[in-house]
Amino acid sequence: MRARKIKENVYSYPYVDWDRRLFDSLIPLPDGTSYNSYLVKGVAKTALIDSADPKMLEDFQNNLKSIQKIDYMIANHAEQDHSGLIPVVLARFPEAKLLSTPKGKDFLMDLLAIPAERFQPVEDGQTIDLGGKTLQFIYTPWVHWPETMVTYLKEDKILFSCDFFGSHLAQSGLYATDEAKVYESAKRYYAEIMMPFRGQIKRNLEKLAAIDIQMIAPSHGPIYPRPSFIMDAYKDWIGDTPKNIVVLPYISMHGSTKLMVDRLVNKLAEEGVETFQFDLSATDIGKLAIALVDAATVVIATPTLHGGPHPNVAYAAMLANALRPKAKFAALIGSYGWGEKGTIDKLVAAIPNLKVEVLGTVFQKGLPRPETYDVIDQLAVTIAQKHKENGYKN
Ligand SMILES: Cc1cc2nc3c(=O)[nH]c(=O)nc-3n(C[C@H](O)[C@H](O)[C@H](O)COP(=O)(O)O)c2cc1C
Ligand SMILES: [Fe+2]
Ligand SMILES: [Fe+2]
DSSP states (O other), X not given: OOOEEEETTEEEEEEEETTOOXXXXXXXXXXXXXXXXXXXXXXXXXXXXXXXXXXXXXXXXXXXXXXXOOSEEEOSOOSHHHHTTHHHHHHHOTTOEEXXXXXXXXXXXXXXXXXXXXXXXXXXXXXXXXXXXXXXXXXXXXXXXXXXXXXXXXXXXXXXXXXXXXXXXXXXXXXXOSHHHHHHHHXXXXXIIIGGGHHHHHHHHHHHTTSOOSEEEESSSOBBSSHHXXXXXXXXXXXXXXXXXXXXXXXXXXXHHHHHHHHHHHHHHHTTOEEEEEETTTOOHHHHHHHHTTEEEEEEEOOEETTEEOHHHHHHHHHHHHHOOOOOEEEEEEEESSOOHHHHHHHHHHOTTSOOEEEEEEEEESSOOHHHHHHHHHHHHHHHHHHHHTTOOO
């Protein structure tokens, strides 16, 4: 898309990827995504903040034609979806300096083979004056790489946050007007990219609290004219206390495990616990990741297949382990034909990062029987009690 003015001498270049359907070859993108680049013009100097994904090359080059001069290319983050077209900027503007954290410099030299002499590393809190427009660089490590920073435009009180607060949402409008829609897209983004770094995010949010931010302009998804909307959402997501929620990823080949899942979900509902169940043969795993943000308990349900959990379930367990949700409890249920031990051992071994107490393992040979349902009901009661004791709310 062409330049869109957001403030006097501040422009957004939204590169909207309407039809992208997978991010990091991992998380589905039902609503596409965008890579946003921003131009800030001072009386003396001009800065471009972040570039875009290399697939946007043609559109990006067209836009560069109408920019007379770039003095500073600012790389908030070295990942290629924002840095990939920086070499194009540096080639068109041979005098331009590339501003990043020192760690960002190392990354950009490795990932894009940019020569050292193009860099002008910035310190935490450092400012540059463009002439009536002052940019301040604030280190925000681990959102979501070690080198990440954000850029604050003092006069207009705009925070250019790159991935931090980003959302996977393609739209032609510049702003987060439909907040309910943006909330889901931003939570999907958070769940995959940010959730493993909750502790660091908390510190970064505290750091940003000292700054008067009137607008957040991320490099994915729409701009937030009401920053408290997304900052409050982040505070909620990174909080240590989970909600009164169970997440239940499962597979059932012949229906036995499914009967156990249905029983558990029904009983949990009666006990006042909300459950999100996901059939891993069909589900959008982004939805599973979103549900993991708040869940207090993860119940994994699988039949035994070739001496272990169904591979889809093993995958979901590995994914949950990698995303490090705040869940406090887990349970394993399922059905088997002649032995379940390998299944339980392999699942437990797959989730070391989940610091969970295992509340039960219920494995039934073949179809669940009345006694199986009794044990499942008891498991639901135990889960509900644990949630209540710990004060988890819906
Ligand atoms: C391809 C395949 C491999 C299986 N491998 C095992 C196994 O290694 N150990 C076992 O106890 N049962 C094994 N089973 C039997 C299933 O675990 C058993 O039928 C179970 O009740 C299926 O649960 P479901 O109805 O939820 O799919 C296997 C079944 C299939 C279809
Ligand atoms: Fe990134
Ligand atoms: Fe990104």
